[in-house]
Amino acid sequence: MRKTIIAGNWKMNHLGADAKETIQGLVAKVPQDVKPEVIIAPVFPYLPMAVEMTKGMPIHVAAQNMHWEEKGAFTGEVSGAMVASTGAKYVILGHSERRQYYHETSEILKEKVALAFENGLTPIFCIGEGLEERENGTYFDVVKKQVEDALFHLSADDFKKIILAYEPVWAIGTG
Numbered sequence: 001m002r003k004t005i006i007a008g009n010w011k012m013n014h015l016g017a018d019a020k021e022t023i024q025g026l027v028a029k030v031p032q033d034v035k036p037e038v039i040i041a042p043v044f045p046y047l048p049m050a051v052e053m054t055k056g057m058p059i060h061v062a063a064q065n066m067h068w069e070e071k072g073a074f075t076g077e078v079s080g081a082m083v084a085s086t087g088a089k090y091v092i093l094g095h096s097e098r099r100q101y102y103h104e105t106s107e108i109l110k111e112k113v114a115l116a117f118e119n120g121l122t123p124i125f126c127i128g129e130g131l132e133e134r135e136n137g138t139y140f141d142v143v144k145k146q147v148e149d150a151l152f153h154l155s156a157d158d159f160k161k162i163i164l165a166y167e168p169v170w171a172i173g174t175g
Helices: 016-029 044-053 080-085 096-101 106-118 131-135 139-151
Strands: 005-009 037-041 059-063 090-093 122-127 163-166
Touching (some): 005 163, 016 037, 016 044, 080 106, 106 122, 106 139
Parallel strands (some): 005 037, 037 059
């Protein structure tokens, strides 16, 4: 059964005071009995603050990414264990920007999903097509391939633990 989720990816925005103010505003406005699940994804340094400020609220915290290895010489990266240690329960994987700018492949995303599960995190797995694919009618094939190549190895039980986030690349940032 589908459930409604409202998730906000902050991308690389908000410094500490701004992040705190945004979270305070959200906490003040989201009712305890809110029906859609609310998830925020601040930048990594503010994950612990976001978890603390939303404790007891129907607002959950996600990391914007994590590495496909648990540890090692990966300067600037964050492991699944590090994400979990902040108290965040979700992690965004496969975002179009990560696929485009960091050349994340289905093989890399398979590893990330596996490590997310190992660390008790729920993957928010992003799928979506570009404008050219939308206009030429191949969008369904693109999205189907993204899901098949990265997730079809999972058991039915594991597949149920993933949130599929359809975000067509051509619609990002269009309001």
